[in-house]
Amino acid sequence: MTSSGTGGTADRTTCAVVGGGPAGLVLGLLLARAGVRVTVLEKHADFLRDFRGDTVHPSTLAMLDDLGLGERFAALPHSRLARITVPADGGEVVVADFGRLPLRHPYIAMVPQWDLLNLLADAAAEEPTFELRTRHEVTGVVRDGERVVGVDVATPDGPRRLLADLVVACDGRWSTVRRAVGLPSRRWPVPFDVWWVRVPTRHRVGEALLPRLGVGRAAVAIPREGYLQVAYLGHKGTDTVRRARGVAAFRAEVAALVPEVADDVAAIASMDDVKHLDVRLDRLRRWHAPGVLCIGDAAHAMSPVGGVGINLAVQDAVAAARLLAAPLRRGALTGRAGDRVLARIRRRRLMPTVLVQAAQRVVHAAVIRPALDGRLTVPPGAALGVLRRVPALTALPAAFVGIGPRPERVPSWARRPRTG
Numbered sequence: 001m002t003s004s005g006t007g008g009t010a011d012r013t014t015c016a017v018v019g020g021g022p023a024g025l026v027l028g029l030l031l032a033r034a035g036v037r038v039t040v041l042e043k044h045a046d047f048l049r050d051f052r053g054d055t056v057h058p059s060t061l062a063m064l065d066d067l068g069l070g071e072r073f074a075a076l077p078h079s080r081l082a083r084i085t086v087p088a089d090g091g092e093v094v095v096a097d098f099g100r101l102p103l104r105h106p107y108i109a110m111v112p113q114w115d116l117l118n119l120l121a122d123a124a125a126e127e128p129t130f131e132l133r134t135r136h137e138v139t140g141v142v143r144d145g146e147r148v149v150g151v152d153v154a155t156p157d158g159p160r161r162l163l164a165d166l167v168v169a170c171d172g173r174w175s176t177v178r179r180a181v182g183l184p185s186r187r188w189p190v191p192f193d194v195w196w197v198r199v200p201t202r203h204r205v206g207e208a209l210l211p212r213l214g215v216g217r218a219a220v221a222i223p224r225e226g227y228l229q230v231a232y233l234g235h236k237g238t239d240t241v242r243r244a245r246g247v248a249a250f251r252a253e254v255a256a257l258v259p260e261v262a263d264d265v266a267a268i269a270s271m272d273d274v275k276h277l278d279v280r281l282d283r284l285r286r287w288h289a290p291g292v293l294c295i296g297d298a299a300h301a302m303s304p305v306g307g308v309g310i311n312l313a314v315q316d317a318v319a320a321a322r323l324l325a326a327p328l329r330r331g332a333l334t335g336r337a338g339d340r341v342l343a344r345i346r347r348r349r350l351m352p353t354v355l356v357q358a359a360q361r362v363v364h365a366a367v368i369r370p371a372l373d374g375r376l377t378v379p380p381g382a383a384l385g386v387l388r389r390v391p392a393l394t395a396l397p398a399a400f401v402g403i404g405p406r407p408e409r410v411p412s413w414a415r416r417p418r419t420g
Contacts, residue, residue, distance in 0.1 A: 013039040013131070014328055016151055016164035018138045019171035020047065022113070023296035023313035025120035025132075027168060029067070030321035032127035033414040036328045039162060040130075041153060043137035047114035047121075054113050054222075054229070055081075055307035058098065058402040060314050061105035066409070068416030072119055078111035079224050084209040084397070086384070093384045098402050100395035108209075108307070108402065110224055136160075141167065141180045141292065147334075148181065148291035166333050168320070169294040170313075173280050173301035181289050187282035188361060191369045192218075193239065194277040194304055195232040197254065201264040202226075212257040218371045219257040228261055230254055231304065232274075235372055239276045247271050279303055281357060281364075288342035295320055295345070300353045303360040305368075306401045312356060318408035320345050325411070352405040359400065 015031055017024045020042030028040040056064075056073075064073045084096040098106045124130040135156050142150035142161060150163035169177035210221040222229040232254060234242060242250065247270050255262035268274065280301040287299045296313030323345055327333045333341060370376035387393055 010150070010161035010163055012150075012163045013037050014165050015039070015324070016041065016162050016167045018151060018167065018169050018175075018177050019296075019298070020044075020117065020121070020132060020134070021170060021172065021296070021313070022116065022120070022310050023317045024168075024170035025117060025124060026063075026314050027170065027295070027317040027321055028130055028132070029120055029124040029127070030318065030411070030414045031325060031328065032124055032130035034321070034325035034329065034411075035129060036325060037129045038131070039164070040124075040132045041136040041138055041151070041162070042132065042134045045135050047117040054110050055310060056109040056111055056116060057308070057311040057404075058101065058103045058105045058107070059404055059407045060311050061109060062103070063314065063318065063408075063410055065104060066415050067123065069119060069123055072123075073109075073111075073116070076111050076115045076119065077225060078109045078115075081108040081110060081209050081223065082106070083394075084211070084401075086211050088384050093388055094391065094394050095384070095387055096397040096401060097391070097394040098398045100392065101398055101402060103402075106402075110222060110229075113310075138171065138176050141177060146290055148289060151177070165291075165328060165331065166324070166338075167292045169292065169298040170296050170317070171298055173282075173297045175294065175298035177292060178284070178294055178298050181292055181294075183287070183289060183294065184285045185282050186285060187280070188357075190279045190281050190303060191236060191364060192233045192372055193236050193279050195234065195239075195242065195250075196275045196277060197230050197232065197250075197268055197273055198224075198227050199230055199254065199258075199261045199264050200227045200267045201261045203260055203264070210258070213367075213371045213376060214257050216372060216374045217253060217257060218368060219254065221258045221260075228258065230258060232257070233368060233372065236279070243271045243274075247274075250274060277304065281360065283353060283357060287346040288339070290339060293320065293342050293345065295349070299346075299349075300357065302357065303364065305360045305363045306356070308356055308401060308404065311404060312353065315352070315404060315406070315408040316345075316349050318410060319348050321414070322408070322411045323348070325413070349406075355405045 014037040017028050017040045028038045031038045064070050085092040137154045138151045140152045141148045153160045169175050212219045218233040220231045251265040255265045281303050283300040287294045295316035302309035
């Protein structure tokens with residue numbers, strides 16, 4: 001047996017899930033409800049990290065209902081986005097209207113991701129076969145020949161080794177497991193990065209997502225309870241220059257794009273309040289190797305366009321749980337039969353991933369790059385004219401963003417009655 005990590009004291013589980021984000025905790029919860037022994041490894045002590053994806057789309061809200069968690073989620077402080085609008089001709093045009101969809105939840109819920117993760121972790125902890133280990137950072141994979149049979153972990157008590165029938169990488173775009181296994185990938189160039197900042201405001205900013213374009217810059221303002229969450233878009237590789245220009249210049253740029261909060265940008269105290277996201281767009285050519293599977297951002301890093309990354313990852317987790325539960329319970333996820341199960345997960349989730357990434361690349365090329373190059377200051381007029389004349393068409397982008405090309409349903413064995 002060989003290892004790419006440091007070794008240490010070993011113990012065993014059936015499924016080791018690396019990463020306690022939305023995909024990891026949803027997968028862990030579902031597998032535990034199937035009676036599978038599952039251990040989620042999270043390198044941080046808690047989930048309190050700002051400016052992670054906070055969008056919970058209608059498909060994920062329906063999943064929470066099916067899990068019996070809808071009322072618990074509704075009790076969390078959150079805001080709702082019912083529409084996506086863009087400025088045009090001195091007014092606004094609705095480009096996506098979630099209210100036109102025949103859904104239980106025709107809106108996007110905006111909730112701090114740590115609240116969602118705590119909810120999922122608490123629900124999973126009610127299952128006897130679930131375990132969450134925080135402050136457990138995976139440093140490498142353990143191999144037996146060509147097969148991954150576990151992970152090496154740095155813990156507060158020293159290095160340990162966790163052996164497992166299956167390792168699932170849910171540790172994001174910088175996945176340690178993905179790098180250790182060396183799965184081939186395809187990457188597309190992205191012309192921009194994002195700088196996230198919170199702008200407290202007393203102004204009522206409504207229930208619409210607010211994309212804004214200016215000469216050489218763009219932003220998306222997301223209404224929250226008592227503040228706007230602003231994603232400022234600029235050319236890739238300019239973080240150092242932007243920080244050197246200082247907070248006063250950044251405040252002015254935000255105020256120019258989002259004049260609703262021009263009087264409030266002074267609350268951005270320093271550039272330490274501004275969080276930089278290095279945007280990536282890639283996809284593994286193969287999502288698995290013997291004994292290991294990648295899902296979510298570990299399999300396909302998404303652009304923030306549409307805010308769909310979390311929801312695509314959650315749907316990956318639901319599909320994976322449905323296909324993995326029975327073979328994991330039987331201990332039948334080895335050899336070629338196990339590889340075929342892992343390959344089925346990729347086949348099922350590849351189409352929606354390809355379609356969403358293709359749509360994001362179109363937006364990058366047709367809107368974001370021209371805006372940052374100073375060639376576009378208003379959204380393309382032809383498309384807006386069609387949406388003005390036929391408002392019912394706003395249901396189409398709403399469905400693509402809010403539901404996705406292939407929504408997944410919670411398996412019957414994981415469903416629970418709705419409870420408070």
